[in-house]
Amino acid sequence: MKLLARKLPWLIGTLLAVSFFTFMLVSLLPGDPAVMILGAGGVSPEAIAQLRLELGLDRPLIIRYFDWLGSALSGDLGRSPMTGQAVSDAILSRLPVTIQLGLMAIVIALLLAIPLAMISAYFAGSRLDRGISGIGFALMSVPGFMMAIFLILIFAVGLGWFPATGWVAFSESPTANLRSAILPAMSLAMIELALYMRLLRTDLIDTLQQDYITLARAKGLPNWLIMIRHALRPSSFSLMTVVGLQLGGVISGAIIVEEIFALPGVGRLLYQSILQRDLLMVQGIVLFIATAYVLVNFLVDMCYSLLDPRVRYAD
Incomplete structure (x- = not known):
């Protein structure tokens, strides 16, 4: 309280x-x-x-x-003079697409970033660490739209595994829905992967130098158990903050990706509204994005006490 x-x-x-x-x-x-x-x-x-x-x-x-x-x-964001549709209805109708895309991107990024960061931190300074770090820097330097085009050329045009554009609702076909979402989700995930990996690696290296880690090693605990049970959780504060902010900012981050893949999400709606000078729609979407940022950031602060009781006592 x-x-x-x-x-x-x-x-x-x-x-x-x-x-x-x-x-x-x-x-x-x-x-x-x-x-x-x-x-x-x-x-x-x-x-x-x-x-x-x-x-x-x-x-x-x-x-x-x-x-x-x-x-x-009072909950009334106005009505678009271009389409006659209520702004809140337009946002809510497109929100599931953007939420699914963002959650898939974050999950993919975390599933790849956490083990890579743990390996890189454990072998800090080695060739393996430098190689993983180099891949991370390379991914961070690639803009999202370039990653999207690169994935389309390889997996849609070249291999034909996934569709290049379009969206299928999950209620219509779960399989087709995942096929239409995987490439745009990967486009966002590759950039987040590099950020998550670099951030967690740095915190893990610092944590592995603490006295309680030395004590755990002296007790004969396996290295994998020390990494997961004793090092990963206290090293996750910075990662948790960034992931929380990305959850709130997934709409703004997906604007170009949704436009490239022709996805009916909130990001594409914002892009089209800016081009059409639909002021009420732009204002409503930006206010929605800001609210998501603020609320998710607050929830992240609340979750800190679950990772470290000392934060709870300090409050």
Whole structure:
């Protein structure tokens, strides 16, 4: 409860700041949303003025912000003038795709990063360690969209194992769903893999030098047991923080990947809304992403006490 009371004002303040700056920056983008909706050619100035009046674009910017914020606090993120669909409905309808993609990417990255980090830390300074670290640096230097194109060329175009684009819902066909999700998930996972591996390796090397590890070795415990039972858990704080932030930021990280693979996710919806100048949709999605970031970060702080009781006592 003390942690909640200490964090809650910061959570609310962060969300308010994000909503304010997002609204202002989006509203200051060049171009007139009314013109984008009606089209530039053959539209009378009266029609444009009438639409601006209906959308509330004739009012001062700060008043429009507080009107939008009041509606957002009540759960109403507005309705897209481009499609007529409620912003909240559009986000919720596409959210399962993005969540599945993000969770698959994180799971794949962790399944590969944890054993590689443990091997690299155990053989620190060896050729094996340098080789694994080199692969990690190489993966970190490759942008997500390049990794996506590379995987498409190999596994979709070359080998034909997976589809290059498109999405099949899990309810329609679980097998086809996994086949359509594996390449975009791998595109995101390869970048996260390098980050997780490097981070955990560094913490494991430091942990393996602690006195209680020396004591465990003196007791004759196997090295694999020492690594898993005594070294892995206290070395997971930094990794847990990064994974938590990636869970909150998976939507923003998947924007380009979803567009390349033509996936009907929230990231692609944000990309298309920016191109169409759909201000209400962009503001709603950014607010949703910020809320996810803040809430997941708070849950990570709460989970620290499960990894180390000393954090619980300090609170």
